[in-house]
Amino acid sequence: MLRDAWLVAGKDLRIEVRSKVALGQVAPFAFVVVLLFGLALGPAVGRGSVLSAAAPGLFWVAVLLATVLAVQRSFAVEAADGAADGLRLSGLDPAGVFLGKAAAVAGQLLVLELFLAAAVSLVYDRHLSALVVLAASCVTATIGLVAAGVLYGVVSMGARQRETLLPLLFFPLVAPILLGATKLWGEALAGAPGRGSGWLELLGAFAVAYCAIGVVAFGPLLEEA
Amino acid sequence: MSPGAGPGGGRGTAVLRVLGLLGLVGVVATVWLGLWVTPPDRFMGNLVRLLYLHPAIAWVMYIAYGIAFLSSLLYLWPRTRALAWDRLAGASSEVGVVFTGLTLVTGSIWGRPTWGVWWTWDPLLTTTALLFVLYLGYLAVRQIPGEREARARRSAIAALVAFVDVPIVYFSVLWWRSLHQPPTVDDPVTGKTYVHGSMAWTLLLSFVALTLVYAWLLAHRYRLAALADLEEGEGLELAIAERRAEAGGVPARGEEPAGADLVGAAAGVPDPGARGPGAGR
Numbered sequence: 036m037l038r039d040a041w042l043v044a045g046k047d048l049r050i051e052v053r054s055k056v057a058l059g060q061v062a063p064f065a066f067v068v069v070l071l072f073g074l075a076l077g078p079a080v081g082r083g084s085v086l087s088a089a090a091p092g093l094f095w096v097a098v099l100l101a102t103v104l105a106v107q108r109s110f111a112v113e114a115a116d117g118a119a120d121g122l123r124l125s126g127l128d129p130a131g132v133f134l135g136k137a138a139a140v141a142g143q144l145l146v147l148e149l150f151l152a153a154a155v156s157l158v159y160d161r162h163l164s165a166l167v168v169l170a171a172s173c174v175t176a177t178i179g180l181v182a183a184g185v186l187y188g189v190v191s192m193g194a195r196q197r198e199t200l201l202p203l204l205f206f207p208l209v210a211p212i213l214l215g216a217t218k219l220w221g222e223a224l225a226g227a228p229g230r231g232s233g234w235l236e237l238l239g240a241f242a243v244a245y246c247a248i249g250v251v252a253f254g255p256l257l258e259e260a
Numbered sequence: 261m262s263p264g265a266g267p268g269g270g271r272g273t274a275v276l277r278v279l280g281l282l283g284l285v286g287v288v289a290t291v292w293l294g295l296w297v298t299p300p301d302r303f304m305g306n307l308v309r310l311l312y313l314h315p316a317i318a319w320v321m322y323i324a325y326g327i328a329f330l331s332s333l334l335y336l337w338p339r340t341r342a343l344a345w346d347r348l349a350g351a352s353s354e355v356g357v358v359f360t361g362l363t364l365v366t367g368s369i370w371g372r373p374t375w376g377v378w379w380t381w382d383p384l385l386t387t388t389a390l391l392f393v394l395y396l397g398y399l400a401v402r403q404i405p406g407e408r409e410a411r412a413r414r415s416a417i418a419a420l421v422a423f424v425d426v427p428i429v430y431f432s433v434l435w436w437r438s439l440h441q442p443p444t445v446d447d448p449v450t451g452k453t454y455v456h457g458s459m460a461w462t463l464l465l466s467f468v469a470l471t472l473v474y475a476w477l478l479a480h481r482y483r484l485a486a487l488a489d490l491e492e493g494e495g496l497e498l499a500i501a502e503r504r505a506e507a508g509g510v511p512a513r514g515e516e517p518a519g520a521d522l523v524g525a526a527a528g529v530p531d532p533g534a535r536g537p538g539a540g541r
Contacts, residue, residue: 183421190418194404204397204418207390208425211432218436237432244424252417259410 036134039127043135048142050112057105057143065101065147069093069154080160090161091220094151095213099180101147102209103202105140106184110192119192122257129254133185137249141181148173165223172219175238176212182245183208189256211241276483280476286469293462307373311459314366316466318388320474321363324356325395325423327478332419335412343489346412349419350402351481353395355474360392383434390429394422408489 051057072093076085086093113119122132152173156163163169187204191197215234294312301308328349335345367385368378379385401418404411 186421190401190414191404193406193414194401200397200400200404203393203400207393207397208422210390211425211428214432214436233435237428237435241428244428245421248417248421248424252420255413256417259406259414 036128036131039131040134040138043122043127043132044138044142045135047109047112047136047139051108051139051143056108057147061101061104061108061143062147062150064104065097065151066154068097068100069151069158072097073158080158084160086159087161090155090159091224092213092217093159094155094220095176095216097151097155098144098148098177098216099206099209099213101151102140102144102180102184103205105143105147106181106188106205107198107201109136109140109185110188110197114192119257129257130250132257133189133249133253134246136188137178137181137185137246140185141177144177144181145173148177161224163224164226168219168223171235172216172223172238175235175242176216179212179238179242179245180209182242182249186245186249186252186256189253193259212238215241276476276479279472279479283469283472283476286465286472290462290466290469293458293465298458298462304374307370308459310366310370312462312466314363314370315463316470317359317366318363319467320470321356321359321388323471324352324359324474324478325391325426328353328356328419329423332416332423335416336420343408343412344486346415347482347485347489348478349416350399351478351485353398353419354481355477357392357395357399358477359474360388360395363388364392381433383430386433387426387430390433391426394425398422408492 072089073086076089076093080086113122152163152169155161184201184205187201187208191200191204194200215238219234219238290312294309298309298312300306331345331349331352334340335342335349364385367388371380372378398415398418402411402415404414406414
């Protein structure tokens with residue numbers, strides 16, 4: 036299963052490296068979102084301003100929006116040239132395909148989050164502190180996000196209106212991640228990380244639950260999508 | 261497969277009609293008792309009359325999602341796999357979504373005069389709002405085209421995915437709120453209002469009446485889903501029969517309508533036009 040996951044992740048990441056869609060479109064899109072929030076809530080920056088106070092939440096909303104694009108991209112790749120049929124007939128373990136696609140999207144998102152955090156810090160004038168907590172919440176939240184995203188990505192793959200369906204399915208589902216990750220970031224940036232402990236565990240529980248569902252349910256969903 | 265498999269006529273069975281009638285009588289009685297017979301509350305005044313509507317609607321919402329979840333599980337379980345469970349899950353969550361919308365609307369109408377706001381980020385309210393969009397998404401998944409069994413399995417998995425999220429959403433919103441301030445909104449049923457006498461009876465009646473309405477809506481939605489499945493299956497046979505009649509040449513032409521009627525009658529689907537009014541009832 037893990038070997039299959041490795042293969043699929045490698046394939047997806049190679050496609051991204053060669054096509055540069057994630058780099059050329061998804062990442063700039065996330066940055067545009069950051070700018071839009073600035074236009075909507077600015078122009079004041081610095082301590083006490085709306086932008087600075089809202090920075091953790093804005094960062095995570097931007098990540099959520101980018102996740103939808105990345106997941107859509109991940110399945111658009113399979114839609115072209117009957118690639119999905121190839122994947123079905125390849126004999127790869129469906130659980131491995133799920134983990135591989137999720138890992139590829141997660142890898143892209145984590146890199147994106149790194150740059151996005153820097154952008155938020157600069158543009159909203161918010162100093163980043165407690166980097167370990169920030170990183171831990173990024174990793175845990177991202178695993179949950181991509182597990183739910185890839186699961187719903189394959190559900191909506193067969194739909195004609197998949198571009199509109201995926202966000203409708205995805206955003207309400209990951210509302211707990213938005214809450215948890217924003218809280219963790221808010222506490223960390225306020226210089227009091229870990230006070231509201233339990234959030235990291237909640238993010239972890241979400242990630243585990245949806246990875247488990249994905250491993251079990253991806254096979255039947257892929258077959259019929 | 262039970263009720264819907266052999267739909268008799270356009271409007272369902274006598275049992276269904278009695279069920280609908282009972283629901284109607286119950287609702288009318290609740291309205292009469294709630295608006296005229298019961299006294300106004302000492303603190304809430306006439307606003308208390310929403311007590312006979314809002315909790316019962318929310319109650320139906322829980323039942324509807326519970327049944328949708330259980331029937332999705334029963335569909336996924338290989339031993340009990342039957343399309344009937346899929347139809348039941350679809351019918352129940354459809355009714356559930358309607359009642360979630362009503363819960364939000366009636367709650368908001370109640371909240372404005374009692375709390376002073378249309379909306380508050382109370383855990384229960386926030387969870388209900390997210391539940392509404394989660395299950396709207398589930399209904400959208402049900403519409404994705406595909407083979408009948410494939411659709412059913414996909415829908416059942418989607419129902420499971422959504423249902424697992426509900427407790428996580430609830431707890432996350434609870435924590436999210438409690439870090440700021442403790443929830444300020446007491447439960448109107450148990451916290452603020454002492455229910456007794458005619459009020460208690462009216463409250464109870466409202467639960468019974470709306471549950472009957474739910475059962476009636478559910479049965480009709482189930483019946484329509486069964487009819488739609490039947491039409492999907494029989495429609496193909498009908499088309500094949502027509503095509504054969506055509507291929508039979510000119511002499512067979514006279515038989516064509518008769519043959520089509522026969523298939524239509526066997527399917528119990530009167531004609532496509534009759535489905536419209538049926539859906540409204």
